[in-house]
Amino acid sequence: MNIDDVLAEFGLDATRMQNGSLSVRSPIDGTQVARLAEHSTADAHLAIDAAHTAFMAWRMVPAPRRGELVRLLGDELRAHKQGLGRLVSIEAGKILAEGAGEVQEMIDICDFAVGLSRQLHGLTIASERPGHRMMETWHPLGVVGVISAFNFPVAVWSWNAALALICGDAVVWKPSEKTPLTALACQVLFNRAMEKFGDAPANLSQVLIGGREIGQALAAHYRVALVSATGSTRMGRELSPIVAARFGRCLLELGGNNAIIVGPTADLDMALRGILFGAVGTAGQRCTTTRRLIVHESVADELLGRLKRAYSSARIGSPLEPGTLVGPLIDRAAYDGMQAALESARQQGGKVVGGERRLADQYPQAWYVSPALVEMPGQTKVVLQETFAPILYVMRYTTFDEAVEMQNGVPQGLSSAVFTNDLREAEWFMSAAGSDCGIANVNIGTSGAEIGGAFGGEKETGGGRESGSDAWKAYMRRATNTVNFSRELPLAQGIKFGS
Ligand code: UN1
Numbered sequence: 092m093n094i095d096d097v098l099a100e101f102g103l104d105a106t107r108m109q110n111g112s113l114s115v116r117s118p119i120d121g122t123q124v125a126r127l128a129e130h131s132t133a134d135a136h137l138a139i140d141a142a143h144t145a146f147m148a149w150r151m152v153p154a155p156r157r158g159e160l161v162r163l164l165g166d167e168l169r170a171h172k173q174g175l176g177r178l179v180s181i182e183a184g185k186i187l188a189e190g191a192g193e194v195q196e197m198i199d200i201c202d203f204a205v206g207l208s209r210q211l212h213g214l215t216i217a218s219e220r221p222g223h224r225m226m227e228t229w230h231p232l233g234v235v236g237v238i239s240a241f242n243f244p245v246a247v248w249s250w251n252a253a254l255a256l257i258c259g260d261a262v263v264w265k266p267s268e269k270t271p272l273t274a275l276a277c278q279v280l281f282n283r284a285m286e287k288f289g290d291a292p293a294n295l296s297q298v299l300i301g302g303r304e305i306g307q308a309l310a311a312h313y314r315v316a317l318v319s320a321t322g323s324t325r326m327g328r329e330l331s332p333i334v335a336a337r338f339g340r341c342l343l344e345l346g347g348n349n350a351i352i353v354g355p356t357a358d359l360d361m362a363l364r365g366i367l368f369g370a371v372g373t374a375g376q377r378c379t380t381t382r383r384l385i386v387h388e389s390v391a392d393e394l395l396g397r398l399k400r401a402y403s404s405a406r407i408g409s410p411l412e413p414g415t416l417v418g419p420l421i422d423r424a425a426y427d428g429m430q431a432a433l434e435s436a437r438q439q440g441g442k443v444v445g446g447e448r449r450l451a452d453q454y455p456q457a458w459y460v461s462p463a464l465v466e467m468p469g470q471t472k473v474v475l476q477e478t479f480a481p482i483l484y485v486m487r488y489t490t491f492d493e494a495v496e497m498q499n500g501v502p503q504g505l506s507s508a509v510f511t512n513d514l515r516e517a518e519w520f521m522s523a524a525g526s527d528c529g530i531a532n533v534n535i536g537t538s539g540a541e542i543g544g545a546f547g548g549e550k551e552t553g554g555g556r557e558s559g560s561d562a563w564k565a566y567m568r569r570a571t572n573t574v575n576f577s578r579e580l581p582l583a584q585g586i587k588f589g590s
Contacts, residue, residue: 094124094181100174101276108272113300115272118184118419119409121456127271129301135263135308141294142234142261143314148292150231150259157257158208160291163284164253165201168194175245175276177411182270183244184418185373186410197249199542200558204253207563211258222577229567231259232340233316236309238330240322241421242376242479244270245277247344250542250558251319251566252281252296258566262296263315265305267322269421274298310334317342317566321378324477324503324551331553342565343553344546346477347505349528349537350383350498352520354491354511357387358534359394362510365536366483367401369508371462372538374417375481376425378552379506379530379538383474384485385494391487398464399444407449407459419459420480426458429480432473433463436484439471446482475501491516499527505548506530506537529556 094117095105111128130138149157168175176191185193213227235255239247244266252262266274278298285291299305306326309315310333318334319342320327327345334341351369353362369381386394410418420426426448433446446463462481467474474484488494498507507528509520517533519525529548530540540546545560547553556562582588 094178097174097178097181098272098276100171101279103272103275103279113268113271115182115269116422117181118421118457119181119411120454124181125272127300130299130305131301132304132308135299135301135305136312138263138294138297138299139234139309139312139314142263142297145292145294146231146233146259146261149261149295152259152291154208154211154257154259157259158205160284160288161201161208161253161256162205163287164281165198165205167280167283168198168201168249171280172198175273175280178273178276179244180410180418182273183241184410184421186415186418187413189373190410193243193246196246196542200246200250200253203542203559204257207254208257211563211567213569218573219583220575220581222575222579224574224576226572226574228570228572229564230570232566232568233260234314235260235262235566236315236318237262237264238306238309238318238320238322239264239266241267241269242373242378243321244273247321247557248274248277250546254563255566256295258563260316260566261294263299263309264296265299265301265309268300268302271300274300306330307333310339311337313337313339316340319555319557320344324553327553340565341553342555342557344378344555344557345553346503346551347378347380347548348382348475348477348501348503349379349506350385350508351381351537352488352494352498352509352511353384353386353390353394354494354509354513354516355387355389356512356516357390357510358512359390359397361534362394363397363401365508365510365534366398367405369536369538370483371402371405371417371481374420374460375462376421376479377538379540380481381483381508381537382477383470383498383501384483385488385497386485387494388487388489395464395466395485402445402462402464405462407461417459417462417481419454419457423458425480426460428478429460429463429482432476432478432480432482433465435473436465436467436471436482439473440468441471441473441484442466470497470500477503491519495520495525502551503548504528504550505552506532506540508532508535508537510534
């Protein structure tokens with residue numbers, strides 16, 4: 092696997108990372124690749140204070156100049172796209188193309204943020220009073236705490252950090268304890284960009300290695316103005332009340348239970364490809380993974396037959412080998428969770444194809460599975476849950492209303508898609524009465540969103556939006572300014588007060 096060489100590219104010495112309490116394993120073969128020292132809650136508090144000091148200086152640097160730092164970070168990422176992508180593959184188990192694709196998302200968001208650094212516009216608003224002008228100014232917010240998950244170990248940091256930095260904020264990042272090495276590599280690239288930039292305040296972006304307590308320290312600290320957290324709905328439920336209790340801001344990207352509807356007029360070749368990438372890609376471990384297929388009864392048999400053939404030919408194996416489509420699950424707990432869900436599905440009337448453990452002889456300490464297709468009689472209890480594994484539940488429908496109702500009939504609301512050539516179905520799906528998700532696609536699957544759009548979802552997905560569009564506003568505070576250039580002091584609403 093040559094992790095030493097990969098780490099060396101980032102100036103990280105694997106032999107010096109073997110004595111800490113956090114064991115880091117590669118899901119490819121289960122070997123321990125490092126033992127990292129963990130930060131304490133006290134360390135977290137020091138980092139937050141240091142970040143606050145950095146923020147106080149950074150907020151007064153002109154935004155286009157702040158963009159220059161992000162441009163330099165993008166340059167570092169371009170130069171190390173393959174190396175960082177490979178490290179993502181080793182640590183998170185993604186196939187090489189997806190590891191490199193993740194780094195491409197980082198480069199893309201840096202480019203986006205650089206442009207945005209000249210466009211942090213506020214409105215000018217017509218005042219009701221003579222000789223007055225109103226406007227909005229967007230100011231830097233403060234320290235942004237980023238909590239990220241193993242499945243997008245580096246991109247999620249960059250979506251947050253690139254925007255936060257151009258917005259004038261400082262960042263403290265707690266990566267998943269399953270993927271700390273990729274975070275350390277990002278920190279090295281960030282530090283190189285800082286050096287080239289020259290005069291940015293120290294500690295603008297820091298990494299904290301550790302578990303739940305670190306996340307809680309970020310959530311609880313009054314100086315963390317925004318906590319941007321990606322992970323399970325359970326994690327969000329734990330964190331957000333802590334942030335809310337101090338009236339801090341939260342940006343939550345939690346569970347998804349994403350469905351594709353395939354209508355009777357759909358192009359089945361396209362639908363097949365979209366479903367396969369969405370359901371099987373990243374071994375079913377994206378928050379946008381396609382977990383439900385809602386297919387019209389007239390095309391169900393044909394589509395299912397083709398899907399089963401495609402599933403059986405999807406190559407399962409080491410993500411580092413060319414040609415592999417399905418890498419390992421992240422760990423044993425993920426495997427156990429998948430088996431438990433399949434067992435529940437069977438009990439609830441499901442017909443399961445696939446889902447078995449694979450390659451156990453070759454990799455006894457790793458957890459490879461064949462992706463599972465499960466025909467369900469309806470959306471039973473297990474279908475309503477997000478199981479972070481490649482399980483696709485298949486349900487049939489008769490009327491489009493029924494399909495939309497099923498699509499919306501789960502607690503999560505991240506991504507959704509319809510494959511159809513019927514304009515009415517497509518428009519209805521995207522209308523107010525259609526999909527209730529943050530992402531609603533037509534003739535494209537549920538996963539693999541571009542960074543230019545706002546990314547996030549409704550209901551138990553948490554409501555946050557990251558990445559493109561005007562998601563930057565979450566990283567700034569808005570001031571409304573009313574300026575009186577007259578010689579009178581008229582009150583609003585025509586109020587007369589005194590003489
Ligand atoms: C996630 O799984 O945490 O749309 C995010 C996608 C990616 C992001 C997924 N751009 O699949």
